[in-house]
Amino acid sequence: MVDLILTEQYGSTQDIISFTQHGNEIVEVKPQKNFFKCIFSFTTFFREILLPYGYPQSVSDDYLEYQTWDTLQALCSTITGSFTMRAVLRGVGVGDSKATALSAALTWIMKEGAGMIGRIVFAWWKGSELDHNCKKWRFFADILNDAAMLIELCLPQFQQYSTEVLCVTSVMKSIVGIAGGATRASITYHQAIKDNVADISAKDGSQETVVNLIGSFASIFLLNYFTDSTSEWLLILSLIILHLYTNYMAVKSLVFKNFNNQRIAIVLKTFLTVGTVPSPSKVNSNEAILHGFDQTVKRICGFEIILGESISKPLKLYTVAELKQILSVYEQEKYLLLVHSEKRKIYVSFEHGENARDVIAAYFHAVLLAIATSIYNSTSLDIYSKRQLHHTTPIAIIHTFMNAYEKYIDDYRNIPFNYLIPFNKLVKQEFNMFVTALTVNGWSMGSHSMKVGEHRIDFKTHKAKLT
Structure with a gap:
């Protein structure tokens, strides 16, 4: 007679392993493998790569919905960013025989310097408010980021003011970086219900990297396919609208249980x-x-x-x-x-x-x-x-x-x-x-x-x- 002594399971989604009594011995009984089990094991492997250890018990209830919307917005942002980069390169004179490497380098140095000053000033000015209104500043950062990209997309039309325009957009993006990064930290702390802030942050970085890779490969095709100005702007505006919508849904999906x-x-x-x-x-x-x-x-x-x-x-x-x-x-x-x-x-x-x-x-x-x-x-x-x-x-x-x-x-x-x-x-x-x-x-x-x-x-x- 075989008597069940106890069962063991890794997380909540893995197979249940039974330990039974066989005479005076303890026997481990594992479920039989089949085709569907192999597929399930394959998907489980990717879950372990991209999702926090112990998911879903180790994260807040709103984790999956938020990360889904956040992934979609990151994809839209990556693709739009590729078109923005092309416009910026044109604006600073790439492909123009009259442009010099020195002028482009000076423009880039001034742009980066303006961004550094912007980060310092904004962190001093509004740093303490980012925790109090996490959702507002998160959404504000995305709106400002889209505004900066729209300005940069128009840069080829104002090449004579490329340095000034890039300095302004660099300051805008520096604010986006501070507001987005700080509010992301608050959201990560909220999601980490088992003191696993570092793990959630690391897996969020992995998810973002995967999305950026997909977005970059998609951008290679889209940059070559949308060559005329009208179709390009229709695509970009559609992506920006989708980006704002997915960001809105991501922020609205968050359920904080403490008070602001x-x-x-x-x-x-x-x-x-x-x-x-x-x-x-x-x-x-x-x-x-x-x-x-x-x-x-x-x-x-x-x-x-x-x-x-x-x-x-x-x-x-x-x-x-x-x-x-x-x-x-x-x-x-x-x-x-x-x-x-x-x-x-x-x-x-x-x-x-x-x-x-x-x-x-x-x-x-x-x-x-x-x-x-x-x-x-x-x-x-x-x-x-x-x-x-x-x-x-x-x-x-x-x-x-x-x-x-x-x-x-x-x-x-x-x-x-x-x-x-x-x-x-x-x-x-x-x-x-x-x-x-x-x-x-x-x-x-x-x-x-x-x-x-x-x-x-x-x-x-x-x-x-x-x-």
């Missing part, structure tokens, strides 16, 4: 008006990927929430007595909220060593405080319409709470100190419900991509000096 400023605004709006939290996939599908079209928290609460910046400006609006009272309200928290009513801003300052949960808690508290301040000053907000107030939702609870206190209808003022203590208790209750809903719906509170400045405060150590 836009995702938390979408989640908070739903939670406050409905009492539930939408799933990460739904929120990510509603996240805007073009600058200027995002959902801002100011549309929800009427205030701009500023995290980790200097509080020197709002402090000027408080007396010493008022500041003492405010500090006592937040003595159990790892953050401090200061309202600048005139500018419609709430400054959130953190103690040293805050974690992601502290940032989310402070942001949640600031949004609710902004809504309460608006209610106190009889300022209407779309978020607490009459229809919303007929249901037992967080926004209705806040509205009912503030209606129990006297409202202020003259100059815009902050909520009085004696209102804040019971209000903070309400905020804690609502935040606990919020955290529970986030956990149930698969959101991560272990990290965040929200924009937080570097200013930190210490108001507890010096409390005795203020009293």
Whole structure:
């Protein structure tokens, strides 16, 4: 009699090997090979070359869809780049007997130098924002890259300005390189659910190399086939449109489970008006990927929430007595909220060593405080319409709470100190419900991509000096 002891499988797609008992011996039993098994083994070999170790368990759920769209966009970009290279070479005088090697070399040196300066300046100017809005900058980089290639394609028509044009496009492409590379790193970190960032990055490089090879061979045929200007431009414009579409679909397929400023605004709006939290996939599908079209928290609460910046400006609006009272309200928290009513801003300052949960808690508290301040000053907000107030939702609870206190209808003022203590208790209750809903719906509170400045405060150590 043969008894099965255990089975073993490499990954989730390989054959299952059985270990059975044969008398007093352990016998290994492998599945029989056939034609289809051989084909499967062949495809498995290429999977191991191009896909991360342990795929699909070792990557995020959106990995395959994103990489598929990303592969298609890379193919379009490679082919378009071949036509661009031909146009650039014509523009700098290749094939022109009047052009000299020295002039071409000087043009190329100036072009590369402009690109280097562009990389340094852009990394300094926008480097810290690339993590906060990964999708936006990823798509922006692709739009800018296509714009640079379109300009270079027109270079043969403006040969007398070839140096200036190439310097401009070099700066544009340097921005593309910084934005694209940095956002790719964020995406790789998101995909690496088993701390396999290096493996995913290496396999992404292999995939890109294969695509570039295919695109290069295809370009050899296309460069010789499309010789007249009209057909060439029709092909190029078609490739650029396809490139932008595949990039758009790639970015939209990403499902980040942590918060940036836009995702938390979408989640908070739903939670406050409905009492539930939408799933990460739904929120990510509603996240805007073009600058200027995002959902801002100011549309929800009427205030701009500023995290980790200097509080020197709002402090000027408080007396010493008022500041003492405010500090006592937040003595159990790892953050401090200061309202600048005139500018419609709430400054959130953190103690040293805050974690992601502290940032989310402070942001949640600031949004609710902004809504309460608006209610106190009889300022209407779309978020607490009459229809919303007929249901037992967080926004209705806040509205009912503030209606129990006297409202202020003259100059815009902050909520009085004696209102804040019971209000903070309400905020804690609502935040606990919020955290529970986030956990149930698969959101991560272990990290965040929200924009937080570097200013930190210490108001507890010096409390005795203020009293």
